[in-house]
Amino acid sequence: MAIYHYRCEDCGVVTCVWAKMSDPAPTHCPECNSTKLTKLMERTSFTLKGGGWFAQGYAGHDNCPSSGCCSGCAHNH
Ligand SMILES: [Zn+2]
Helix, strand or coil: CEEEEEEECCCCCEEEEEECCCCCCCCCCCCCCCCCEEEECCCCCCCCCCCCHHHHHHHCCCCHHHHCCCCCHHHHC
16 A cells, blocks of 8 residues: 555645555545646655645644544645
């Protein structure tokens, strides 16, 4: 099992999903039902657009897998 993060391009919410490699990716944003989800890679240096609350939220997000995570973690951390 691994944790994957998907960011909604429409509302910016990041969804965390525990899944096996073979499991299908989520296709809809839980917040706005958009289908524009972008997979975020863990522990890589992808660049966050903007910053502020979102960048700070993500910075505190590294320990999510061991703490059970989270859906909508972008605003809960
Ligand atoms: Zn959304």
